[in-house]
Amino acid sequence: xxxxxxxxxxxxxxxxxxxxxxxxxxxxxxxxxxxxxxxxxxxxxxxxxxxxxxxxxxxxxxxxxxxxxxxxxxxxxxxxxxxxxxxxxxxxxxxxxxxxxxxxxxxxxxxxxxxxxxxxxxxxxxxxxxxxxxxxxxxxxxxxxxxxxxxxxxxxxxxxxxxxxxxxxxxxxxxxxxxxxxxxxxxxxxxxxxxxxxxxxxxxxxxxxxxxxxxxxxxxxxxxxxxxxxxxxxxxxxxxxxxxxxxxxxxxxxxxxxxxxxxxxxxxxxxxxxxxxxxxxxxxxxxxxxxxxxxxxxxxxxxxxxxxxxxxxxxxxxxxxxxxxxxxxxxxxxxxxxxxxxxxxxxxxxxxxxxxxxxxxxxxxxxxxxxxxxxxxxxxxxxxx
Ligand code: GAL
Numbered sequence: 001x002x003x004x005x006x007x008x009x010x011x012x013x014x015x016x017x018x019x020x021x022x023x024x025x026x027x028x029x030x031x032x033x034x035x036x037x038x039x040x041x042x043x044x045x046x047x048x049x050x051x052x053x054x055x056x057x058x059x060x061x062x063x064x065x066x067x068x069x070x071x072x073x074x075x076x077x078x079x080x081x082x083x084x085x086x087x088x089x090x091x092x093x094x095x096x097x098x099x100x101x102x103x104x105x106x107x108x109x110x111x112x113x114x115x116x117x118x119x120x121x122x123x124x125x126x127x128x129x130x131x132x133x134x135x136x137x138x139x140x141x142x143x144x145x146x147x148x149x150x151x152x153x154x155x156x157x158x159x160x161x162x163x164x165x166x167x168x169x170x171x172x173x174x175x176x177x178x179x180x181x182x183x184x185x186x187x188x189x190x191x192x193x194x195x196x197x198x199x200x201x202x203x204x205x206x207x208x209x210x211x212x213x214x215x216x217x218x219x220x221x222x223x224x225x226x227x228x229x230x231x232x233x234x235x236x237x238x239x240x241x242x243x244x245x246x247x248x249x250x251x252x253x254x255x256x257x258x259x260x261x262x263x264x265x266x267x268x269x270x271x272x273x274x275x276x277x278x279x280x281x282x283x284x285x286x287x288x289x290x291x292x293x294x295x296x297x298x299x300x301x302x303x304x305x306x307x308x309x310x311x312x313x314x315x316x317x318x319x320x321x322x323x324x325x326x327x328x329x330x331x332x333x334x335x336x337x338x339x340x341x342x343x344x345x346x347x348x349x350x351x352x353x354x355x356x357x358x359x360x361x362x363x364x365x366x367x368x369x370x371x372x373x374x375x376x377x378x379x380x381x382x383x384x385x
Contacts, residue, residue, distance in 0.1 A: 034329045035331035043074070045093030046101075047077055047090050048128075049104050059317065063076070070322060075096070083110050086111075087111065090111065091114060100328055101124070102128050108187060109133045116137060119137040126325060128317070134344065143353055146353075148197060150198040150200070154202045160289075161177050178252050179213055179252060181198075182233060182255060182257060184257045184258060186221070214251075228257075233268075250283055254289070259290040262289065262297060262309075269285055298368060302379055308359060311357045338350075
């Protein structure tokens with residue numbers, strides 16, 4: 001169907017001859033041959049990284065159902081966090097005649113070949129949540145304000161430590177507080193935005209001695225967690241505890257960029273004897289931040305184990321992706337609200353950034369339950385139905 005459409009369009013161009021072409025070819029971001037098609041005749045390939053993290057399952061489901069509601073056919077694929085698998089899935093989407101691609105990359109630097117093939121076939125590409133780097137063939141980027149995520153994580157850490165009050169003002173708590181820093185996967189552009197946003201808030205307090213990082217590991221390369229994996233984070237936390245806290249030094253807070261990483265950190269801490277966060281226990285659990293409001297972590301927040309998370313409403317991200325997809329398929333350009341921040345190494349990609357919200361225990365009801373994101377039963381169970 002859609003493949004035929006494109007072949008027909010290619011045929012039409014060939015029939016008109018070369019005079020009008022002037023060497024333009026594909027690539028100005030418009031799959032114009034789709035503008036007059038029925039949505040039912042168009043297929044959108046959606047490439048998601050993994051099903052091991054529930055946020056990407058929610059993203060995939062939201063994008064698929066919203067595209068289907070708009071009448072499009074959807075080819076949704078998960079790649080098990082395996083780079084070759086994701087490359088093959090995208091190759092296949094292109095050869096099977098996808099009319100547009102929505103991609104959340106595993107390795108943001110590994111898809112240049114696929115994106116070139118997409119551009120050659122005049123298929124618009126929307127980068128979903130994670131920026132695809134090193135390619136001029138990224139047509140649009142839908143994401144959250146990732147620098148603000150990092151700032152919010154650092155602010156939540158400081159609030160949990162009592163360095164900031166609920167209004168964000170400095171208290172007279174002078175510290176020093178011992179903290180450790182975790183970052184995401186270095187092949188994910190977002191990891192740098194989160195870490196840099198956090199350090200924007202934390203560095204002045206490290207410099208003035210309010211915060212101390214006993215391990216000394218303050219570079220993103222030292223703090224990174226390949227593929228954002230829980231087990232990797234757990235094992236780094238164990239190493240940090242053995243290396244820097246065996247002498248009785250007490251850890252007060254951990255900057256964690258993602259709920260899966262937070263759960264790995266918390267497991268390591270509990271195994272090492274850090275107890276529930278009660279003032280009476282000698283080693284209360286440190287303040288641990290997070291991101292994504294994954295259901296297992298929301299339960300931990302409700303139970304007072306994890307301190308906070310950053311909620312990114314994936315329903316809204318899916319909606320932006322669908323809006324952008326429709327615009328391209330109708331021959332228009334999607335509306336960007338940021339045309340400066342996301343340089344992918346080749347060009348600044350026009351982007352639509354969504355706002356984020358910090359969630360502490362007291363916010364679960366108003367932010368997550370009242371909005372219908374989770375039910376109270378799901379939070380109590382720590383899993384979705
Ligand atoms: C990032 C994303 C985060 C988190 C992380 C691990 O790219 O922005 O929200 O999901 O991946 O999956």
